[in-house]
Amino acid sequence: MSEIESSPDGAKGAVNRRRILWAAGLGAGLAGVGAGRVRAAEPDPNIVPVPEWSKTLGAGVNANPYGKPSPFEKDVVRREVTWLTASSESSVSFTPLYALDGPITPNGLCFVRHHGGEAVIPPDKYRLMIHGMVDKPLVFTLEDVKRMPGRVNRAYFLECAANSGMEWRGAQLNGCQFTHGMIHNVYYTGVPLRSFLEAAGVKPKGKWVLAEGADAAGMTRSIPLEKAMDDCLVAFGMNGEALRPEQGYPVRLVVPGWEGNMWVKWLRRIKVGDEPWGQREETSKYTDLLANGEARRHTFVMDAKSVVTNPSPQAPLLHKGPNVLSGIAWSGRGTIKRVDVSLDGGRNWTTARIEGPATPMAMTRFYLDFDWNGQELMVQSRAMDDTGYVQPTKAALRKIRGVNSIYHNNGIQTWLVRGNGETENVEVG
Amino acid sequence: MSEIESSPDGAKGAVNRRRILWAAGLGAGLAGVGAGRVRAAEPDPNIVPVPEWSKTLGAGVNANPYGKPSPFEKDVVRREVTWLTASSESSVSFTPLYALDGPITPNGLCFVRHHGGEAVIPPDKYRLMIHGMVDKPLVFTLEDVKRMPGRVNRAYFLECAANSGMEWRGAQLNGCQFTHGMIHNVYYTGVPLRSFLEAAGVKPKGKWVLAEGADAAGMTRSIPLEKAMDDCLVAFGMNGEALRPEQGYPVRLVVPGWEGNMWVKWLRRIKVGDEPWGQREETSKYTDLLANGEARRHTFVMDAKSVVTNPSPQAPLLHKGPNVLSGIAWSGRGTIKRVDVSLDGGRNWTTARIEGPATPMAMTRFYLDFDWNGQELMVQSRAMDDTGYVQPTKAALRKIRGVNSIYHNNGIQTWLVRGNGETENVEVG
Numbered sequence: 001m002s003e004i005e006s007s008p009d010g011a012k013g014a015v016n017r018r019r020i021l022w023a024a025g026l027g028a029g030l031a032g033v034g035a036g037r038v039r040a041a042e043p044d045p046n047i048v049p050v051p052e053w054s055k056t057l058g059a060g061v062n063a064n065p066y067g068k069p070s071p072f073e074k075d076v077v078r079r080e081v082t083w084l085t086a087s088s089e090s091s092v093s094f095t096p097l098y099a100l101d102g103p104i105t106p107n108g109l110c111f112v113r114h115h116g117g118e119a120v121i122p123p124d125k126y127r128l129m130i131h132g133m134v135d136k137p138l139v140f141t142l143e144d145v146k147r148m149p150g151r152v153n154r155a156y157f158l159e160c161a162a163n164s165g166m167e168w169r170g171a172q173l174n175g176c177q178f179t180h181g182m183i184h185n186v187y188y189t190g191v192p193l194r195s196f197l198e199a200a201g202v203k204p205k206g207k208w209v210l211a212e213g214a215d216a217a218g219m220t221r222s223i224p225l226e227k228a229m230d231d232c233l234v235a236f237g238m239n240g241e242a243l244r245p246e247q248g249y250p251v252r253l254v255v256p257g258w259e260g261n262m263w264v265k266w267l268r269r270i271k272v273g274d275e276p277w278g279q280r281e282e283t284s285k286y287t288d289l290l291a292n293g294e295a296r297r298h299t300f301v302m303d304a305k306s307v308v309t310n311p312s313p314q315a316p317l318l319h320k321g322p323n324v325l326s327g328i329a330w331s332g333r334g335t336i337k338r339v340d341v342s343l344d345g346g347r348n349w350t351t352a353r354i355e356g357p358a359t360p361m362a363m364t365r366f367y368l369d370f371d372w373n374g375q376e377l378m379v380q381s382r383a384m385d386d387t388g389y390v391q392p393t394k395a396a397l398r399k400i401r402g403v404n405s406i407y408h409n410n411g412i413q414t415w416l417v418r419g420n421g422e423t424e425n426v427e428v429g
Numbered sequence: 430m431s432e433i434e435s436s437p438d439g440a441k442g443a444v445n446r447r448r449i450l451w452a453a454g455l456g457a458g459l460a461g462v463g464a465g466r467v468r469a470a471e472p473d474p475n476i477v478p479v480p481e482w483s484k485t486l487g488a489g490v491n492a493n494p495y496g497k498p499s500p501f502e503k504d505v506v507r508r509e510v511t512w513l514t515a516s517s518e519s520s521v522s523f524t525p526l527y528a529l530d531g532p533i534t535p536n537g538l539c540f541v542r543h544h545g546g547e548a549v550i551p552p553d554k555y556r557l558m559i560h561g562m563v564d565k566p567l568v569f570t571l572e573d574v575k576r577m578p579g580r581v582n583r584a585y586f587l588e589c590a591a592n593s594g595m596e597w598r599g600a601q602l603n604g605c606q607f608t609h610g611m612i613h614n615v616y617y618t619g620v621p622l623r624s625f626l627e628a629a630g631v632k633p634k635g636k637w638v639l640a641e642g643a644d645a646a647g648m649t650r651s652i653p654l655e656k657a658m659d660d661c662l663v664a665f666g667m668n669g670e671a672l673r674p675e676q677g678y679p680v681r682l683v684v685p686g687w688e689g690n691m692w693v694k695w696l697r698r699i700k701v702g703d704e705p706w707g708q709r710e711e712t713s714k715y716t717d718l719l720a721n722g723e724a725r726r727h728t729f730v731m732d733a734k735s736v737v738t739n740p741s742p743q744a745p746l747l748h749k750g751p752n753v754l755s756g757i758a759w760s761g762r763g764t765i766k767r768v769d770v771s772l773d774g775g776r777n778w779t780t781a782r783i784e785g786p787a788t789p790m791a792m793t794r795f796y797l798d799f800d801w802n803g804q805e806l807m808v809q810s811r812a813m814d815d816t817g818y819v820q821p822t823k824a825a826l827r828k829i830r831g832v833n834s835i836y837h838n839n840g841i842q843t844w845l846v847r848g849n850g851e852t853e854n855v856e857v858g
Contacts, residue, residue: 051554054643054697058546060517063675065506067537069495070678072552073671077494088489101618102582104669106536108496117487123501125480147751149798153531153785187785189530214483239668240533242502246492249499268483322576356582356616357786369578 069108073099078109079177084166089117090217092160094181097307098314101326103155103356103365105184107239112246113160113182115281116216119266123250128196128234132210132271135201142250145234148191152233154256155362157330159183159302161259161286161407167394169403171414171425175314179413179425180307183330185363188254189237194229196270206272210279211253214268221262222276223255227300231256234267257332257361258300259407261286291402302332304391305410306339306366306383317372317421325368327352331385336364338384343370345378345414345428346393352381377417378428394427498537502528507538508606513595518546519646521589523610526736527743530755532584532785532794534613536668541675542589542611544710545645548695552679557625557663561639561700564630571679574663577620581662583685584791586759588612588731590688590715590836596823598832600843600854604743608842608854609736612759614792617683618666623658625699635701639708640682643697650691651705652684656729660685663696686761686790687729688836690715720831731761733820734839735768735795735812746801746850754797756781760814765793767813772799774807774843774857775822781810806846807857823856 069076078093085091095111123142131137160182166172173179197209202225209228213219223232233254236243243249248265255262261281276282276298288296306329311317329336336358340349352366366381383391394411401408416426498505507522514520524540552571560566589611595601602608626638631654638657642648652661662683665672672678677694684691690710705711705727717725735758740746758765765787769778781795795810812820823840830837845855 050647051550051643051697053548053550053695054645054647057518057645058543058548060509060546061520061522061541061543061675062507062509062517063547064537065508065522066498067507067539067541067673067675070671070674072678076670078491078496079494080489080491088491089486091490093490093494099671100669101580101666102616102669104533104616106668106670108493108537109670110496112490112496114487114490117489118492119482119487121480121482127480143747147748147753149751149753151530151753151755151784151796151798153794187531187533214480216483216486218479218483237530239535240529240531241505241535241538242499242528244496245499246490246496249501266482268480318572319576322578324576324578324580326580355580365582367580369580 076109078112081173081178090115092182094177095184096314097176097181097309097328098312100309101365103185103363104239105186105363107186107241107244107247110184110186110244110247111160111182113260114215114246115219118246119213119215120245121214121250121266126250128251128267129269130196130200131269132273133203133206134197134272135203138196138200140196142236145191145236145251148195150195151189151191153187153189154233154254155185155187155357155359156254156256157183157185157361157363158260158263159305159330161261161299161302164409164411164413165406167411168398168405168409171427174425176307176309176312176413177314182260183363185330186238187240188233188235190233190235190254193232193234193253193270196234197228197272202272205274208273208276210271210273210277211262211264211267212269212271213248213264214266219264219281220277220279221264221281222279223262225272227255227258257302259286259302262300286407288401288407289404291404299408302330303408303410304331304333304336304383304385304389305329306381306391307413308341308379308381308415311379311417311421311423312415313423313425316423317417320372320374323370323372325352325370325379327366327381328363329366329381329383330361330363331383331389332361333389334386335360336383337386339364339366340382340384341368342380342382343377346380346412349382374419376419378426379415379417380412382412505538507541510602510607519544521611523606524613525743526605526610526738526757527741529738530794532614532792533668534615534792536615536670536673536676539613539615539673539676540589540611542689543644543675544648547675548642548644549674550643550679550695555679557680557696558698559625559629560698561702562632562635563626563701564632567625567629569625571665574620574665574680577624579624580618580620582616582618583662583683584614584616584786584788585683585685586612586614586790586792587689587692588734588759590690590728590731593838593840593842594835596840597827597834597838600856603854605736605738605741605842606743611689612792614759615667616669617662617664619662619664619683622661622663622682622699625663626657626701629701631701634703637702637705639700639702639706640691640693640696641698641700642677642693643695648693648710649706649708650693650710651708652691654701656684656687686731688715688731691729715836717830717836718833720833728837731759732837732839733760733762733765733812733814733818734758735810735820736842737770737808737810737844740808740846740850740852741844742852742854745852746846749801749803752799752801754781754799754808756795756810757792758795758810758812759790759792760812760818761790762818763815764789765812766815768793768795769811769813770795770797771809771811772806775809775841778811803848805848807855808844808846809841811841
């Protein structure tokens with residue numbers, strides 16, 4: 001920031017080159033780790049005259065009937081880790097968390113996990129079947145789904161159970177896009193699954209439902225009837241518009257707070273049964289192998305977790321003085337009540353400022369305004385939810401779970417910020 | 430909806446063709462204007478076998494690093510009314526409200542109003558100048574703006590003062606995209622304008638600020654200092670990502686609840702003064718010509734308003750029986766507390782169900798589950814905010830304001846739904 005002398009209309013004032021200023025007002029309002037002042041940027045005479053882009057007529061209002069991001073943001077994209085899986089049809093592309101802010105994930109950047117690639121379903125051909133242990137098997141068209149009473153709008157995080165899974169044995173991937181980018185948070189529009197089950201009439205023996213997708217993998221997961229009747233949604237909208245193709249267009253299942261793998265996309269049928277089906281995705285996958293060789297199964301809920309997205313390896317610190325630390329926290333068991341941040345690897349903690357909506361099973365944004373003098377930092381965040389649960393250290397997690405697991409790694413992440421601002425993924429203690 | 434007999438695994442059951450069923454469960458839960466049942470759709474044997482799209486491998490996870498809507502949604506776009514203005518660089522493209530749902534407007538569909546086309550600003554060249562009646566004129570880079578303490582996330586509606594302006598003399602445009610589509614509602618990420626003014630130090634004489642954009646129109650509006658210090662934001666993010674180019678990338682002003690024209694895009698400078706500047710956009714434009722020839726000026730606040738988006742001319746009723754009426758309501762003076770819906774042109778009213786977030790100066794979604802027997806409907810909605818203000822009829826509005834106005838038409842909208850479900854824009858009373 002620089003001081004200038006302004007002319008009568010301010011648009012042609014000459015830049016004051018006498019000195020680079022330390023702005024007074026900025027220190028005030030600084031919270032968190034000590035107050036500071038923004039270091040002045042080099043005064044730039046080019047801003048004082050009317051800039052070039054003010055002198056030429058720009059593109060019209062309908063240049064893009066469906067808008068796109070600025071070309072200057074072209075690197076803010078989902079990224080695949082090609083060595084991670086054998087084929088792109090059964091792989092993941094990660095959300096660029098380091099470049100995002102606020103509580104919502106834009107639809108174009110929501111992480112994608114496919115098991116048989118993207119199913120393309122003409123909406124007029126879509127059908128949803130409710131069958132199994134029901135009084136009356138039913139088939140719904142998409143228009144039927146949209147005519148169901150009780151439509152709701154809810155913001156929920158969707159996290160893949162394997163998010164951070166590659167970090168079990170130690171710091172590996174250098175960027176929160178890859179260590180934590182298997183998560184997004186959008187507003188879903190849909191109808192409670194309960195309404196469909198009540199329409200078909202669940203028989204007394206019915207205790208579980210099987211959700212199956214219409215993709216080439218025939219993705220299937222068993223869900224306890226209690227959860228299905230509680231808060232699951234048959235969703236057709238995300239962030240105001242139709243579901244995106246890679247998110248299950250035209251209809252997906254929403255299973256708030258539970259493993260993303262259970263949020264079946266391109267939802268084709270819901271079958272009611274009296275026990276879990278033991279499908280591939282709940283036996284050979286999405287179970288947690290412990291040190292003693294036993295495996296935990298049906299670990300559905302995603303526990304409280306958080307990560308600092310700025311600074312992070314893809315978003316280093318660029319300036320000394322005031323900086324804004326930003327991050328996200330979420331819990332599958334309830335509402336984020338508090339997030340603490342440490343800049344020294346967990347020795348000292350400061351409570352961050354939760355900013356924007358903090359609702360159950362939704363991503364919550366936090367900030368810490370801090371002053372950086374160029375010292376080395378070990379940045380961590382620790383989430384707490386309204387059940388009293390506190391996000392554990394990776395060491396505490398490994399002590400109980402060993403290092404064979406892939407899923408449910410919600411350990412505290414550490415970023416090392418070097419004196420030059422460069423940031424990397426490290427382990428502490 | 431149709432009944433089927435399900436086979437053991439449910440996937441290959443034969444369709445029951447004996448009769449088309451009236452589903453029992455569906456009636457339950459119907460609210461609003463009488464309960465009903467979904468009329469059965471023709472049973473479709475093709476859904477029972479595994480569909481074709483389940484048999485072929487789909488596109489991989491990174492088919493679109495930045496995702497796009499489904500090709501089946503290609504008609505859901507912003508639309509320009511070419512006869513409305515002389516040139517596309519100073520025109521508007523409208524949000525397709527009839528095809529949207531939930532509380533948020535997706536970034537790609539937010540209505541666009543330009544006065545000199547879209548300014549293209551390299552983020553590293555961006556500067557924000559604070560000057561005029563201040564102790565210390567300051568210039569901020571984009572990185573400076575992002576390092577300011579006190580970053581916030583807030584959802585606000587942005588409505589053009591001219592929204593519904595073409596309807597002053599009577600029903601004209603056939604579709605809520607065109608009658609009400611100059612509005613959107615997104616989460617903004619930014620820093621209070623107050624912080625920038627405090628950094629520069631407003632002199633005691635300072636009572637107004639001038640906000641100027643870096644577009645070819647040099648869009649300028651005068652804003653009372655009290656509002657500037659209250660809740661205005663210097664915003665760089667929308668719905669989680671960077672501002673879109675047509676929304677002012679990299680920085681726009683957010684003026685909650687006030688005329689969209691004041692939300693200056695490509696924000697270049699804020700000048701502090703002791704009186705309004707009387708710029709074009711606040712004298713020859715954005716004033717309200719009354720019947721007696723006098724004009725109201727500085728009518729900044731957007732009063733409470735609502736519209737039914739479904740059914741509407743672009744979204745007719747397709748089925749008898751249960752239907753979901755959907756709409757949006759908003760108020761520049763506070764929070765939407767209640768929305769009533771009439772199906773008979775204002776004789777009888779039913780309170781709709783507000784669904785999802787209802788926060789100050791943000792768009793609020795409402796629903797009414799109703800049963801349609803094919804009778805002609807005159808659909809209206811009437812919003813009430815927490816100040817006690819009730820959205821007026823167009824007749825009441827014209828009685829006070831005459832028919833010369835362009836701006837601030839927040840009268841109750843009426844849609845005529847014919848027996849065949851087709852819907853059109855009409856006037857009542």
